[in-house]
């Protein structure tokens with residue numbers, strides 16, 4: 001086909017900048033091909049999202065726990081893009097729950113069940129995600145640039161966004177994988193490659209083989225570990241010797257001093273992803289994709305809130321690893337309540353953050369404090385929590401007869417959770433040391449200001465109250 005005589009006006013880029021006319025005159029593409037490739041991508045990305053989510057709770061390393069939260073969310077965003085596009089291509093019923101190829105299923109099952117963090121990192125970030133990115137780049141090239149422009153667009157976006165995950169893996173893996181661990185992993189990694197080869201690569205473009213590798217780790221079903229784990233920097237995690245809410249709502253104390261308690265409250269939110277992940281794992285077959293999507297967004301927001309606390313302390317030159325970052329909320333909820341009850345507690349708490357004394361108050365304290373970073377973080381924390389309350393109203397409240405019933409169910413579930421404050425002390429899990437004076441003194445020294453004696457003497461604990469200052473029976 002010779003289109004060399006075809007000219008756009010003034011030599012302007014033709015076809016709205018999508019491609020050359022020569023390329024657009026090629027006719028080697030169809031809706032079916034586009035949908036087939038998207039469905040393969042959809043399957044693997046949804047599985048990766050589930051796999052990373054299922055690791056958040058039990059992964060001890062904070063940097064990985066938060067990264068898995070981020071990456072699970074990003075995989076979900078791509079799944080959403082693909083679902084929308086497939087739905088535009090004469091595909092109701094979408095057929096998105098069908099397994100596109102046994103090799104891809106085996107690959108994903110192996111990633112889900114691999115017992116070690118090192119295996120998970122190498123399998124996801126060195127094999128599965130690069131295969132996804134490469135398949136998206138091929139799709140970007142192969143899809144018809146004019147007729148299938150919406151697919152080209154999402155292929156480009158997915159390759160761009162997930163390319164960052166591959167880069168994360170390239171940086172993270174050398175930090176954790178020794179040469180001998182890699183050697184031990186190699187036979188399994190080879191098996192993952194064979195799964196892809198069997199499927200004709202992720203998008204099925206390569207010749208498919210009949211050699212479906214035998215299951216290795218996935219010979220046993222996946223068992224979710226709901227017990228939150230933390231790395232060695234998290235000292236004394238059962239400590240509930242300081243009640244930051246009591247400090248925050250005490251009018252005697254200055255806004256500046258309160259920013260420290262707010263940074264603590266933020267970093268302590270690490271237990272929200274640990275808990276929310278358990279809801280997503282337990283309800284994965286009971287709720288529609290849209291539920292999963294919104295909840296994983298919220299989960300990621302909570303991980304960000306924790307990191308805002310980390311940055312807040314770092315910016316104040318305060319060592320957060322000297323402060324006990326309590327994890328008993330996620331630990332108790334995960335072990336004492338079922339998924340619906342945990343969702344109830346989450347909704348009840350988030351709804352309670354909305355009145356004037358909640359997130360707006362924290363932002364006002366940040367603004368008044370003279371610490372602009374605190375104001376900035378609370379500003380966005382507030383915005384995020386408004387979103388979370390809406391997510392709860394969409395996905396939790398409709399299960400109950402009224403908002404009031406939904407709230408009181410959550411309240412009851414929370415009261416059911418034993419804080420075990422005394423037990424932890426009696427059994428030697430923690431002394432509930434009052435860590436506040438040490439932190440506060442150090443902050444005052446950094447600020448070059450004398451401590452407020454009343455603030456320094458603060459010693460309220462969680463012994464007989466919940467985080468919303470409700471007295472425990």
Ligand SMILES: [Fe+2]
Pocket residue numbers: 269301302305385
């Ligand atoms: Fe939060």
Ligand SMILES: [Fe+2]
Pocket residue numbers: 302350384385388
């Ligand atoms: Fe939230």
